[in-house]
Amino acid sequence: MDIEEELFEKLVDDPQQAGGLDPDARRAEPGNFLRHVASLAGSKLADGLIDPKLVLTWLMTHLGAGAALTGLLVPVREAGSLLPQLFTAGAIGAFPRRKWVWAVGSVAQGLAAIGIGLVALTLQGVVAGAVIVGLLAVLALARSACSASYKDVLGKTVGKSRRGTATGLASSIASGGVILFAVVLLWGGLPREVLVIAAIMLAGAFWVLGGAIFATLREQAQPRQGVMTGGQALSQLSLLRSDAQLGRFVAARAALVGTALAPPYLLLIGAGQDGNERQLGLLVLASALASLLSSYVWGRLSDRSARQVLIGAGLAGGVALAIALGLAWMGLAGSIWAIPAVLFGLMIAYHGVRQGRSTYLVDMAPEDQRASYTAVSNLVVGLVLLAAGALSAGLAALGPLWVIAVFALASFAGAWIAYGLDEVSA
Incomplete structure (x- = not known):
């Protein structure tokens, strides 16, 4: 038994059940389970580090972007993640392996986040705010592709009774990381703007890393019809x-x-x-x-x-x-x-x-x-x-x-x- 199988059996309650997977997917499940946890934890931690409700709002206020642009952050993020799914689900369903949609979407989110960090280092005022809102829209579109493809990939690679464990474990890891970020902010060893920009850059790195890990999933080709x-x-x-x-x-x-x-x-x-x-x-x-x-x-x-x-x-x-x-x-x-x-x-x-x-x-x-x-x-x-x-x-x-x-x-x-x-x- 290798290290992946040992970890898998320690983390789930019913490792021997098929969970609706065929034999090939079942054999690959221990490694896929851990890859799901790692990539999703990175994505969720990145979400917490760049949180538009708090972190980006503070950054926009610090840059002097104005209340009007600051107020657009959350609706652009939420609606931009939601509406495109209606029009992209059919195209995503045509991919034999949907893991590539999530992987590319995660990397795109990372690049957009790094772009926001660079804007914070080089621009000020309304111009900085407008560019940040635009980059957040790009991030939201990429996020919508990830959201539209994730459940399907999860269903094909992790058994029924273990999917909640994978996503729940990832959420717990991410919450711990966000709490650590909060402690660093409270510690105040560096100027607040330095910590915030560093966190946004780190979020970009986590998204890119998460996409790279997700691309290594062993997913069977299986086009879906009727989307x-x-x-x-x-x-x-x-x-x-x-x-x-x-x-x-x-x-x-x-x-x-x-x-x-x-x-x-x-x-x-x-x-x-x-x-x-x-x-x-x-x-x-x-x-x-x-x-x-x-x-x-x-x-x-x-x-x-x-x-x-x-x-x-x-x-x-x-x-x-x-x-x-x-x-x-x-x-x-x-x-x-x-x-x-x-x-x-x-x-x-x-x-x-x-x-x-x-x-x-x-x-x-x-x-x-x-x-x-x-x-x-x-x-x-x-x-x-x-x-x-x-x-x-x-x-x-x-x-x-x-x-x-x-x-x-x-x-x-x-x-x-x-x-x-x-x-x-x-």
Whole structure:
């Protein structure tokens, strides 16, 4: 037994089960499992190091890019990762080995991240901000290709009962790395801008390395047929009229996008205040801890009632943002603990929204229409993200508190809309 097989048997509960794999894929599974963990951990760690909600927002503020461009970071990243999947899934499905799509997409993300680091070293102001937003759009497009291809590759190379272990282990490793990054920021041995730019460059290196590792997967050639094209996805919009519950679910999900879009504005209301030099480290730490502590709990609760998770997460997001407004009104938003504490609560809500919406859609959709329901939901919410990002960036001209107030109201509205959903969880 070689080292790969020994590690595989120690990391999974049922190494001897076939897990839906044929004999050839089964023989290659131990090595493929470890390659999945390594490449996905690198990708997730890179995500944390360049986090548009916090790290890029801080960088844009430091460069003097302005609130309008800063407000575009998260919607460009989220919508850019979501919308292209509708139109690329068919082309990706035609590849005999989809690992190359993920590998090339990961390398492209890495190159875009390195480009952002170089911009931070050479440009300032609005010009720097515009170029960074453009490079982030390229990164998001590459990310969409990775997202559209990953589940298929995972299903072909890792057995059913071991896929969650592979992705969960990768997430845990990445969370540990992000927490270490937060500790380094808090330590403050070097100027904050040096640490941030170094982290962005390191994120680029992790993406490139992850793509190189993923390319070594032993994936069998197996073209897939019947993949929905972008045009077919657009034609499915009629489902919003024919299925009232789908329409209500999409409306709830759209209203709850504020949990994803609000963090940059929280950072803006705390910028330039006392303790700001250490605040970025606290924000990154708060976000990483929220993910580490809440994702599993939300997952278990979603299995019981994804509807109630959406309600609870919406209320939690609205309360967190309302607290931010109250702290700003009392003049406490600049305290070193205030915004990190609010962000911790908001990120717990964000992960609840993510877990609840994913579980609810899978439980609600008829098995033979799951792809159609997913495509419609992604299309509408992707467009809402772009519109909300543009509107909030414009509203930010009046001040970030106005944006936070709107997102707080939208979160409460999302919880109310979710209250009217049917119970679909077992």
